[in-house]
Amino acid sequence: MSSPTTQSAAGPSSTDAAAVAAGVAETAGGAPSRLDGQGEGAAGRVWPVDPEQLVADPRAVQKVLDGRWAPVRDRARATIPAAWCEPTDHLSTEEHRALTLQRLREVVPTGEHRYGFAASATGGIGGDSVGAQTVNFExxxxxxLSLTIKAGVQWGLFAGSIQALGTAKHHERYLRDAVELDLLGCFAMTETGHGSDVANLRTTATYDEATGEFVVHSPGPEARKDYIGNAARDARMAVVYAQLVTRGETHGVHAVLVPIRDEAGSALPGVTLSDCGRKMGLNGVDNGRIMFDHVRVPRENLLDRYGQVAEDGTYTSSISNPNARFFTTLGALVKGRVCIGAAALAAAKTGLAIAVTYAERRAQFPKAGGAKGEEVTLLDYRTHQRRLLPLLASSAVYALAQDDLVAELHRVTNPVLLGAAPAPGPQKALEAKAAGMKALLTWHATRSLQEAREACGGSGFLSENRIAQLKGDTDVFTTFEGDNTVLLQLLGKHLLSEHRDALKGAGRIGQARAVTTSLVDAYAGRTPARAVAGFVGEVVTDISALRQRGAAKQAGSAPEEADSELFDRAWQLRMLEHRERRTLESLALRMRKRAQAGESGFTVMNEVQDHLVLAARAHLDAWVARTADAAIARAEDERAKVLLSRLLDLHVLSLVEADRAWYLERGLVTAGRSRELTTAVNALCAQVRPHALRVVDAFGLPQGWLGAHIAS
Amino acid sequence: MSSPTTQSAAGPSSTDAAAVAAGVAETAGGAPSRLDGQGEGAAGRVWPVDPEQLVADPRAVQKVLDGRWAPVRDRARATIPAAWCEPTDHLSTEEHRALTLQRLREVVPTGEHRYGFAASATGGIGGDSVGAQTVNFExxxxxxLSLTIKAGVQWGLFAGSIQALGTAKHHERYLRDAVELDLLGCFAMTETGHGSDVANLRTTATYDEATGEFVVHSPGPEARKDYIGNAARDARMAVVYAQLVTRGETHGVHAVLVPIRDEAGSALPGVTLSDCGRKMGLNGVDNGRIMFDHVRVPRENLLDRYGQVAEDGTYTSSISNPNARFFTTLGALVKGRVCIGAAALAAAKTGLAIAVTYAERRAQFPKAGGAKGEEVTLLDYRTHQRRLLPLLASSAVYALAQDDLVAELHRVTNPVLLGAAPAPGPQKALEAKAAGMKALLTWHATRSLQEAREACGGSGFLSENRIAQLKGDTDVFTTFEGDNTVLLQLLGKHLLSEHRDALKGAGRIGQARAVTTSLVDAYAGRTPARAVAGFVGEVVTDISALRQRGAAKQAGSAPEEADSELFDRAWQLRMLEHRERRTLESLALRMRKRAQAGESGFTVMNEVQDHLVLAARAHLDAWVARTADAAIARAEDERAKVLLSRLLDLHVLSLVEADRAWYLERGLVTAGRSRELTTAVNALCAQVRPHALRVVDAFGLPQGWLGAHIAS
Known part of the structure; x- marks a missing residue:
């Protein structure tokens, strides 16, 4: 049972950015309340309610949606000019890049770019709050969005790497300049050859003890750094991710600071820069390519928090396992993924807000049999409601879940920002969840903006109505900072290892981590096939015992037999949780069967790949619903609770409806119940429809922020 | 049982465009072969086949896919330069517009723009072939695509209206100039206020018998002509759709020729032109807005094929029913919809060809447990196959169906082009099918290009790889030339009236038409609600009798009881046809029930709106599968037949899998069979995978036509 708290309302009213960040951070450390497996909490309320109950004050709803970092949001609302919300896709690439850099510089006086840096590492200007940084990014x-991504490149990736992977000497020499834009930089990780396979980057940084320098080199066209934001025009320095080689030995991927341009902007000797040119969107960000031809940098340029090279070339690290070191080095990426999901959610909300506003105003045909002048607007049509309202509901629900994810991010990584050693277990769990939520939210944005575009017809196609640019800018979100399909598999593998751990009893966290690693390795080709087969068998050793236990526990209360109602939150959560558990268990079973039949590691994993992705989605769906339910339970305003609860109903029932074949195939719903789902979603759409603008209002977007002619 | 013919291979080898068109036209008039309701034809072949059987000669497969107008395709392959396939989205709007107009002029020497005009109306230059025009557009x-749409505006809509709605005086004075680009024009139908509701356009053309002129006027901002292609920059004349008023009486929407710019390009007095500005795509097309302030044009400017105004203002028409006249006037739009579907299919094929080519080459991770150097490419992954291969298969299947649709378009409308009076019955059926296929194909393109973009990762986001522009250019296809959701309802209503007709026996075609009209009217508010209720009851009068008959006919052979196999074509078709019939019958039942309960016309139609759309889709899915099956049965090459048949399997089973909940809910498949569907789609993907590039090859795109860096 969730315990209502006032967390979400806490926070100082100060408008100084750093103070806001620090103040909020204090209140955001607690574990999010969540429901237990029985799906209690806000459950038990049964629809329909008195329609009057839905007439909530948008400000009360906003208070819930704003979540833990409401003061950070309020500050952003006060400082981000509405002019920045106007479409810019009519600009030429060079004009757009210049404007974006100019706006980046205009952020500096607000101080909001400092949230995510440690005060101790920046001469006191840092805000010491990962959570505030993430929410401000949203x-x-x-x-x-070009500005958002350029900010992410400069402050999140470039300066963020110096902060996270560097040590005092780097902080002193570079960090404040990077934060205040006196040093523009880029994050040179991705290579032309292999995008997702970071462990096998080809670029090398070879230590030359004769001169005390690293020689950074791209051994071939596949090793070219590619799609690097800031690289085509603005960056003077790159954080280059490369295989570190000392004394003929490779130590895996490390980050090295490499100057790439002189002050005038010309490429430095040995550095070949090129331009990725025009893109589908984000044309204010200058993506480019970098080749290194034996470029020498001083030994001090190695960002050496987790791995050091002595003057004589001796390599040392506090993390002896190279694999663990690699994942620690990459740990900084987790914040980027949470941020991309956040920005995607923001774009989805904006696009849906535009489409809903338009649909409230726009007539298509006069009303059949209606009185003269009686208008039917687009949003009165069922198909139009079906297109927009479930996505609107999901946006609100995801906002509640995202707030919990940010809280977890803050809890796990803020101590590391402030100097603590990373805690591998929580970090791993956070990374898995962040990977999954990034996939979920970015696909949600792609889908929402597509529906919003079509729902606005020809108007949606015109740049002046902004959805065109929102679509173009966000489309790459589903594949950058990790391809969504790969990220869901990452989460799926984490769940498998957690699952094995649960089967074997407590206290095996270390083992679970090893398992995850070996699975990732197996799929990525770093472990012989035989080892995978062994592992796969091991995961599912006790599966039948668990199934029996599960069956006993559930007797009489399994979804198929329960006398539950579609609008009963407990039933809804049970449906999602049953799917979550069952997809994972059957996945483990299938893997064991195939492995026992002697199939290769690649074949086993490839044959279950779609199942693995489904298990990850099922987990996220259940987690999101539980988390949102708990957040609603914590809310103070009764009508806000009711309205948000209806949105959660619509979100969950739409999910179950969309995948009702899965439930039908397993006898978890009857055919009649399945058809009721469609009726229920229709009814909920009709019930929510009069309050659609109320929900949009509760997103808390200031005047002018929609930036669309049709919604102004 | 379909009878194999050699239609698709017919056609002269001449390379003169008009001769090609004329020659092919002769062979394309026959009714397309189709299967009867029992789903025979190519059915009965059971998968799996010998894998060797799939190794078809791409040219043999291409011959089937090219269909009836293969010579038109070959000529286009020879004349369209590869340079026109290169991305142009880096250009400024003005540069892009200039380039597009220049390319439009470069089309003229090929003569391929003349296919769709009557030789008799153009001084002998016309190709007399609607079919060839449509295929050339594809x-x-x-x-x-900017060029394609600008060509559609100039030749299809502007010159096409003069051809279709004008008489000899217009043809003599304007048509050849319009065809040869000596007169650039636009098609001014859509208004700011109401996009889909063409019958209620606000612009007026009022006859002034004192001067013998029409006064064209926009009575308010809602009457502004909007999104008009060619209007912002190039058009000198507009075909204006306006309410015709003579002697104080309104005669409904008619088309009037109105000069809008002088030769230097300045707006003429009374004409206010503005620019829609930048768009998500198609920036080579200059969309604009037009307001008329009492602009006077001579009486002769009325395009008067279907309605004439005498000097004294007397109105006459060969079509006495104003509604029938309206639909005849709009009949010219049907070709535009077939063309948009065709262009969408072409773009989908291009995008998928790029993504499949890339996926064949691109490695993500080294193969787990594989030998050193053993590459796994993206297309080896199940999720990647699942993303691209069903869409690739659908593209091939849709090509076969589209060829039949074009044949029907040609059969119904080419006689009208050549001077015959339109035949309302066949025209209505064609319009319904064209509306539906436009929706199906444009959504297919949106989905295919989205998957293609994501499947290419960051590379897909770069303009140099073309998918970005393909996405931007085609996104509006789902809402222009009729919003897809509205178009599917149009088809659904047509099916309802056909259904009623079938219930009442033959010989009632006229009645059925009236019913459709009344239904459209009802939803559009032109009929009192009470009349709708009556109609709705009437539609379903004999429904229970039909159900009994159906049950008897199907006894022992209903999908749920048949001992059929997933790979049995007869079973596949039965599944789709059962869904087609049942969605329609239950729709009619629901409507009757609601109407009998006294609900208003709007409420009845709105409550079943999603059902109506589903019935339309179900009809299209069944029709497409039947048509493709028949086309495959006609093919000569055995291996081409086998490969295409596997693609049809993949298309159909993916459809059934996607909507398996529908079948489960109705007990038409068991849970086990439903789960087999997923296994079967996976297996088919794996079976088709080695032949993916073969299918791409069979699309017959010349060297350089992919226009993508990653697929060059």
Missing amino acids: MLGHAD | MLGHAD
Whole structure:
């Protein structure tokens, strides 16, 4: 049972950015309340309610949606100019890049770019709050997405790497300049040859003890750094991810600071820069390519928090396992993924807000049999409601879940920002969840903006109505910072290892981690096939015992037999949780069967790949619903609770409806119940429809932020 | 049982465009062969086949896919330069518009723009072939989509209206100039206020018998002509759709020729032109807005094929029913819809060809447990196969169906082009099918290009790889030339009236038409609600009798009881046809029930709106599968037959899998069979995978036509 708290309302009213960040951070450390497996909490309320109950004050709803970092949001609302929300896709690439850099510089006086840095590492200007940084990024995502991504490149990736992977000497020499934009940089990880396979990057940084320098080199065209934001025009320095080689030995991927341009902007000797050119969107960000031809940098340029090279070339590290070191080095990426999901959610909200506003105003045909002048607007049509309202509901629900994810991010990574050693277990769990939520939210944005575009007809196609640019800018979100399909598999593998751990009893966290690693390795080709087969068998050793236990526990209360109602939250959660558990268990079973039949590691994993992705989605769906339910339970305003609860109903029932074949195939719903789902979603759409603009209002977007002619 | 013919291979080898068109036209008039309701034809072949059987000669497969107008395709392959396939989205709007107009002029020397005009109306230059025009439009859709749409505006809509709605005086004075680009024009139908509701356009053309002129006027901002292609920059004349008023009486929507710019390009007095500005795509097309302030044009400017105004203002028409006249006037739009579907299909094929080519080459991770150097490419992964291969298969299947649709378009409308009076019955059926197929194909393109973009990762986001522009250019296809959701309802209503007709026996075609009209009216508010209720009851009068008959006929052979196999074509078709019939019958039942309960016309139609759309889709899915099956049965090459048949399997089973909940809910498949569907789709993907590039090859895109860096 969730315990209502006032967490979400806490936070100082100060408008100084750093103070806001620090103040909120204090209140955001607690574990999010969540329901237990029985699906209690806000459950038990049964629809329909008195329609009057839905007439909530948008400000009360906003208070819930704003979540833990409401003061950060309010500050962003006050500082981000509405002009930044106007479409810019009529600009030429060079004009757009210049404007974006100019706006980046205009952020500096607000101080909001400092949230995510340690005060101790920046001469006191840092805000010491990962959570505030992430939420501020989301708010920027309502405005100019080129600016948002350029900010992410400069502050999140470039300066963020110096902060996270560097040590005092780097902080002193570079960090403040990077934060205040006196040093523009880029994050050179991705290579032309292999995008997702970071462990096998080809670029090398070879230590030359004769001169005390690293020689950074791209051994071939596949090793070219590619799609690097800031690289085509603005960056003077790159954080280069390369295989570190000392004394003929490779130590895996490390980050090295490499100057790439002189002050005038010309490429430095040995550095070949090129331009990725025009893109589908984000044309304010100058993506480019970098080749290194034996470029020498001083030994001090190695960002050496987790791995050091002595003057004589001796390599040392506090993390002896190279694999663990690699994942620690990459740990900084987790924040980026949470941020991309946040920006995607912001864009989805903006696009849906535009489409809903338009649909409230726009007539298509006069009303059949209606009185003269009686208008039917687009949003009165069922198909139009079906297109927009479930996505609107999901956006609100995801906002509640995202707030919990940010809280977890903050809890796990803020101590590391402040100097603590990373805690591998929580970090791993966070990474898995962040990977999954990034996939879920970015696909949600792609889908929402597509529906919003079509729902606005020809108007949606015109740049002046902004959805065109929102679509173009966000489309790459589903594949950058990790391809969504790969990320869901990452989560799926984490769940498998957790599952095995649960089967074997407590206290085996270390083992679970090893398992995850070996699975990832197996799929990525770093472990012989035989080892995979062994592992796969091991995962599912006790599966039948668990199934028996599960069956006993559930007797009489399994979804198929329960006398539950579609509008009963407990039933809804049970449906999602049953799917979550069952997809995972059957996945493990299938893997064991195939492995026992002697299939290769690749074949086993490839044959279950779609199942693995489904298990990850099922987990996320259940987690999101539980988390949102708990957040609603914590809310103070009764009508806000009711309205948000209806949105959660619509979100969950739409999910179950969309995958009702899965439930039908397993006898978990009857055919009649399945058809009721469609009726229920229709009814909920009709019930929510009069309150659609109320929900949009509760997103808390200031005047002018929609930036669309048709919604102004 | 379909009878194999050699239709698709017919056609002269001449390379003169008009001769090609004329020659092919002769062979394309026959009714397409189709299966009867029992789903025979190519059915009965059972998968799996010998894998060797799939190794078809791409040219043999291409011959089937090219269909009836293969010579038109070959000519386009020879004349469209590969340079037109290169991305142009880096250009400024003005540069892009200039380039597009230049390319439009470069089309003229090929003569391929003349296919769709009557030789008799153009001083002998016309090709007399609607079919050839449509297929040529599709081929252009593989290249520059701005050019394609601008060609559609100039030749299809502007010159096409003069051809279709004008008489000899207009043809003599304007048509050849319009065809040869000596007169650039636009098609001014859509208004700012109401996009889909053409019958209620606000612009007026009022006859002034004192001067013998029409006064064209926009009575308010809602009456502004909007999104008009060619209006912002190039058009000198507009075909204006307006309410015709003579002697104080309104005669409904008619088309009037109105000069809008002088030769230098300045707006003429009374004409206010503005620019829609930048768009998500198609920036080579200059969309604009037009307001008329009492603009006077001579009486002769009325395009008067279906309605004439005498000097004294007397109105006459060969079509006495104003509603029938309206639909005849709009009949010219049907070709536009078939063309948009065709261009969408072309873009989908191009995008998928790029993504499949890339997926064949691109490695993500080294193969787990594989030998050193053993590459796994993206297309080896199940999720990647699942993303691309069903869409690739659908593209081939839709090509076969589209060829039949074009044949029907040609059969019904080519006689009208050549001077015959339109035949309302066949025209209505064609319009319904064209509306539906336009929706199906444009959504297919949106989905295919989205998957293609994501499947290419960051590379897919770069303009140099073309998918970005293909996405931007085609996104509006789902809402222009009729919003897809509205178009599917149009088809659904047509099916309802056909259904009623079937219930009442033969010889009631006229009645059925009236019913359709009344239904459209009802939803559009032109009929009192009470009349709708009556109609709705009437539609379903004999429904229970039909159900009994159906049950008797099907006894022992209903899908749920048949001992059929997933790979048995007869079973596949039965599944789709059962869904087609049942969605329609239950729709009629629901409507009757609601109407009998006294609900208003709007409420009845709105409550079943999603059902109506589903019935339309179900009809299209069944029709497409039947048509493709028949086309495959006609093919000569055995291996081409086998490969295409596997693609049809993949298409159909993916459809059934996607909507398996529907079948489960109705007990038409068991849970076990439902789960087999997923296994079967996976297996088919794996079976088709080695032949993916073969299918791409069979699309017959010349060297350089992919226009993508990653697929060059």
